[in-house]
Amino acid sequence: MTNEELIARLQDIDPSISVDAGEWPNAHIEATAWPVLAPALRLCDELAFDYLFCLTCVDWKTHLTMVYHLTSTRHRHHLVVKSKLDREAPSIRTVSDIWRTAEFHEREVFEMFGVHFEEHPDLRKLILPDDWQGYPLRKDYEDPVNMIKL
Amino acid sequence: MWSFAALADLIHEELNAQLDPSWVLAVEMILVGLSAIGLFALLGLVLVLMERKVSAFMQIRLGPNRVGPAGLLQTLADTLKLLVKEGITPNGVDRLMFNGAPFIAMIAAMLLLAPIAFARDFQIWDLNIGVLYVSAVSSLNVIAILMAGWSSNNKYSLLGAMRSGAQIVSYELSAGLSVLTIVVLAGSLQMSEIVASQADGWWVFKGHVPALLAFVIFLIAATAETNRAPFDLSEAESELTAGFHTEYSGMKFALFFLAEYINVFIVCAIGATLFLGGWMPLHIGHWAGFNQVMDWIPSSIWFFGKTFFLIFVIMWFRWTFPRLRIDQLLDLEWKYLLPIGMVNILLVTAVAILGWHF
Amino acid sequence: MVEEIGTTEQGDLIINVGPQHPATHGVLHLVITLNGETVKKVEPHLGYIHRSIEKMCESLSYRQFIYSTSRMDYLSSHINNHGCALAVEKALQLEVPGRAQVIRVLMDELTRIASHVLWWGAMAMDIGAFTPFFHAFREREMINDIMEETCGARLTMNYMVPGGVMFDLHPNFYGRVKAFIRQFHKKLPEYDELVTGNTIFRSRTRGVGVLSKEDAISYGCSGPTARASGVDCDIRKLFPYEGYGKLQFEQPLATEGDTYDRYMVRMHEMRQSLSILEQLIDNIPEGDFQAKTKAVLKLPKGEFYSRVETARGEFGVYIVSEGGTTPYRIKYRSPGFSNLSALDHVVRGQKIGDLVAIMGSFDLVIPDIDR
Numbered sequence: 001m002t003n004e005e006l007i008a009r010l011q012d013i014d015p016s017i018s019v020d021a022g023e024w025p026n027a028h029i030e031a032t033a034w035p036v037l038a039p040a041l042r043l044c045d046e047l048a049f050d051y052l053f054c055l056t057c058v059d060w061k062t063h064l065t066m067v068y069h070l071t072s073t074r075h076r077h078h079l080v081v082k083s084k085l086d087r088e089a090p091s092i093r094t095v096s097d098i099w100r101t102a103e104f105h106e107r108e109v110f111e112m113f114g115v116h117f118e119e120h121p122d123l124r125k126l127i128l129p130d131d132w133q134g135y136p137l138r139k140d141y142e143d144p145v146n147m148i149k150l
Numbered sequence: 151m152w153s154f155a156a157l158a159d160l161i162h163e164e165l166n167a168q169l170d171p172s173w174v175l176a177v178e179m180i181l182v183g184l185s186a187i188g189l190f191a192l193l194g195l196v197l198v199l200m201e202r203k204v205s206a207f208m209q210i211r212l213g214p215n216r217v218g219p220a221g222l223l224q225t226l227a228d229t230l231k232l233l234v235k236e237g238i239t240p241n242g243v244d245r246l247m248f249n250g251a252p253f254i255a256m257i258a259a260m261l262l263l264a265p266i267a268f269a270r271d272f273q274i275w276d277l278n279i280g281v282l283y284v285s286a287v288s289s290l291n292v293i294a295i296l297m298a299g300w301s302s303n304n305k306y307s308l309l310g311a312m313r314s315g316a317q318i319v320s321y322e323l324s325a326g327l328s329v330l331t332i333v334v335l336a337g338s339l340q341m342s343e344i345v346a347s348q349a350d351g352w353w354v355f356k357g358h359v360p361a362l363l364a365f366v367i368f369l370i371a372a373t374a375e376t377n378r379a380p381f382d383l384s385e386a387e388s389e390l391t392a393g394f395h396t397e398y399s400g401m402k403f404a405l406f407f408l409a410e411y412i413n414v415f416i417v418c419a420i421g422a423t424l425f426l427g428g429w430m431p432l433h434i435g436h437w438a439g440f441n442q443v444m445d446w447i448p449s450s451i452w453f454f455g456k457t458f459f460l461i462f463v464i465m466w467f468r469w470t471f472p473r474l475r476i477d478q479l480l481d482l483e484w485k486y487l488l489p490i491g492m493v494n495i496l497l498v499t500a501v502a503i504l505g506w507h508f
Numbered sequence: 509m510v511e512e513i514g515t516t517e518q519g520d521l522i523i524n525v526g527p528q529h530p531a532t533h534g535v536l537h538l539v540i541t542l543n544g545e546t547v548k549k550v551e552p553h554l555g556y557i558h559r560s561i562e563k564m565c566e567s568l569s570y571r572q573f574i575y576s577t578s579r580m581d582y583l584s585s586h587i588n589n590h591g592c593a594l595a596v597e598k599a600l601q602l603e604v605p606g607r608a609q610v611i612r613v614l615m616d617e618l619t620r621i622a623s624h625v626l627w628w629g630a631m632a633m634d635i636g637a638f639t640p641f642f643h644a645f646r647e648r649e650m651i652n653d654i655m656e657e658t659c660g661a662r663l664t665m666n667y668m669v670p671g672g673v674m675f676d677l678h679p680n681f682y683g684r685v686k687a688f689i690r691q692f693h694k695k696l697p698e699y700d701e702l703v704t705g706n707t708i709f710r711s712r713t714r715g716v717g718v719l720s721k722e723d724a725i726s727y728g729c730s731g732p733t734a735r736a737s738g739v740d741c742d743i744r745k746l747f748p749y750e751g752y753g754k755l756q757f758e759q760p761l762a763t764e765g766d767t768y769d770r771y772m773v774r775m776h777e778m779r780q781s782l783s784i785l786e787q788l789i790d791n792i793p794e795g796d797f798q799a800k801t802k803a804v805l806k807l808p809k810g811e812f813y814s815r816v817e818t819a820r821g822e823f824g825v826y827i828v829s830e831g832g833t834t835p836y837r838i839k840y841r842s843p844g845f846s847n848l849s850a851l852d853h854v855v856r857g858q859k860i861g862d863l864v865a866i867m868g869s870f871d872l873v874i875p876d877i878d879r
Contacts, residue, residue: 053824309521313545383861470637472632476859
């Protein structure tokens with residue numbers, strides 16, 4: 001599917017999605033729309049986004065943005081899904097039941113950014129020690145010992 | 151010719167001339183014990199060096215080459231290091247069992263030396279059930295391993311010990327059956343008689359296919375019984391770090407290490423005695439000239455030559471084969487080796503009764 | 509952690525494999541639940557070599573941040589560097605000279621062979637054969653010598669820069685690579701004799717640790733691990749970069765997805781990389797090895813994603829730029845992290861010896877997972 005068709009198809013599913021064209025289409029969604037959209041992306045035959053190759057988060061100081069990079073092993077098209085989250089209490093539905101790779105990636109985002117993934121089967125710290133305080137990849141994170149101000 | 155009997159008789163007579171008979175016995179026992187321990191130490195040094203050199207040869211390396219000429223003193227230096235190392239007893243272990251296990255392993259290995267004929271007329275104890283004795287005592291080794299694994303308070307050790315228990319108990323059967331084939335052929339359990347029965351040819355050649363088959367089974371079972379790769383599941387470095395001796399250090403570890411090599415030596419010595427004629431030189435039928443030339447080579451050289459050849463084969467196994475998995479290991483024994491061994495013993499009985507062997 | 513000591517209610521044994529363990533090839537810590545010899549659950553605990561490279565990169569310039577990636581997957585550092593250079597070039601719309609492109613591909617493929625050769629030795633060692641490791645190092649050493657001469661380093665090369673490569677090739681490069689190609693052609697059949705054809709090896713790997721195609725996709729597996737399950741995922745083929753589209757090579761695919769297939773796919777990949785080397789070594793164009801770039805690189809505002817195929821799978825670099833001289837946020841999509849997430853699923857119900865074999869066949873590099 002070309003990017004134009006993809007954008008049209010996405011807006012069929014949910015007209016409220018705004019999609020930027022680019023190398024890969026960027027779909028901006030509300031966190032609340034994600035539980036409906038994610039299975040649709042995965043299961044719809046024309047889209048068939050079955051491969052979540054990157055999942056991360058960006059701290060924009062005013063808000064957080066979840067970024068999902070999806071591709072289809074059948075159609076070879078790409079889609080980037082972005083969702084703005086509230087910085088104080090970031091929360092979004094997990095996709096670990098749809099793309100199982102998300103389980104580890106979400107655990108990483110959870111400890112690094114403090115995003116809470118609803119219904120995640122095992123939301124614990126993965127990389128950091130269990131008693132770690134704070135979210136290291138946020139922009140305002142301070143660590144007097146390990147970080148050197150340049 | 152080339153017999154140690156003269157030397158032994160000389161010592162015996164000298165002692166008898168000076169002491170009363172009970173003291174003679176005591177002194178002789180001490181002498182034998184000392185030479186056994188001496189042999190132990192020497193074997194340990196030689197075998198460890200040999201293992202390292204063989205592995206280096208297989209792995210396109212040089213191996214130890216710094217201490218002494220061509221690295222010959224490397225194991226001596228290692229032993230010295232192990233001797234002066236602290237023998238740590240970790241917290242939470244069963245102290246008696248933990249500290250006792252290496253000694254049991256050593257004692258079991260030492261006891262096995264008794265019936266082995268090292269050369270013509272050179273044997274500590276030529277008891278009439280030599281083969282049975284070896285089979286019985288060699289199973290004691292598993293007790294040491296189980297003790298070490300159980301008492302170490304370490305799960306890796308426990309897993310290793312349990313594997314080892316299952317493994318040794320299973321492979322004991324195959325080893326026993328393959329040894330029995332030779333007993334059937336030779337008609338005796340006594341080591342000296344088994345060796346004597348091979349004066350006109352070794353059993354591995356004389357006994358047709360069944361003896362050859364038994365020899366192969368014996369080699370496999372012997373490798374498994376001594377816990378060496380590809381059957382080193384009780385140690386399994388990449389799975390269980392070091393298996394049953396994970397928690398051992400210093401001299402206690404060295405004793406386990408030594409016992410392993412002594413056990414390798416002993417199973418190879420038994421194999422050489424039963425299948426390859428022990429100290430008996432290579433004789434071919436009625437080729438008198440050839441047989442005479444062979445007789446010129448001292449019997450001890452024949453014995454050690456054959457034993458070290460088998461040791462080399464076992465080391466060769468270790469450095470080329472991948473390790474089996476525990477279920478495959480037991481499958482191999484119970485589904486293949488044991489049935490084959492049982493059929494084989496029927497075959498060999500038929501061969502012996504009908505007198506088909508040479 | 510109390511629950512890690514002792515046993516569970518069902519009498520299962522919980523043991524720690526790692527962080528120091530011969531089979532984890534690094535500081536991976538797996539907490540495994542055992543029922544006898546059977547593995548019931550594997551739970552990775554990561555972070556023993558976590559350096560937060562992503563955070564560090566936020567304060568490094570676009571020339572500097574590339575070097576930190578050599579420290580992630582240290583066995584394919586060239587390819588990691590390559591991925592970063594590609595992302596920067598994509599953002600700046602830099603044209604890389606033809607010579608630099610060919611040099612990059614040559615280096616990538618040499619790295620791939622070096623990595624696979626090491627993996628081959630380590631995998632055989634995991635299964636219990638010690639000798640192949642040393643045979644593998646004989647060939648790896650030749651590649652390391654080639655790297656040392658041209659790049660000045662043997663492990664963390666730092667050779668790729670935005671716009672090309674850092675230095676031109678050393679004059680000995682051609683001779684050495686040709687000698688390596690000759691040697692490797694001779695030695696590959698030896699590898700097969702030593703390990704592939706061994707009955708014990710086959711019985712240890714066939715049907716062990718099966719990863720189905722659906723699961724491989726769902727777990728985001730990539731590289732040889734996924735290709736052994738039949739997932740067509742070679743970035744070099746699907747989204748060719750740096751002239752890979754013009755080269756003749758195959759993407760080995762298997763169907764079973766067991767340990768043996770993962771092994772075979774990597775063995776075939778070495779042959780393919782060797783054929784790429786043969787195609788390129790006599791056809792290195794003359795010209796610049798580096799495009800003209802400014803001393804301080806400034807990326808436009810936006811987001812840039814580049815994907816490359818490392819020895820372990822798909823490596824992605826996601827740069828979020830605010831228009832300055834340093835990235836606003838960098839995310840590295842490391843192949844090992846996703847592949848590791850499939851481990852628990854694959855290992856369940858297998859024996860503890862299989863766990864080690866499966867881990868070996870996944871070819872995990874721990875700094876790549878922790879980052």
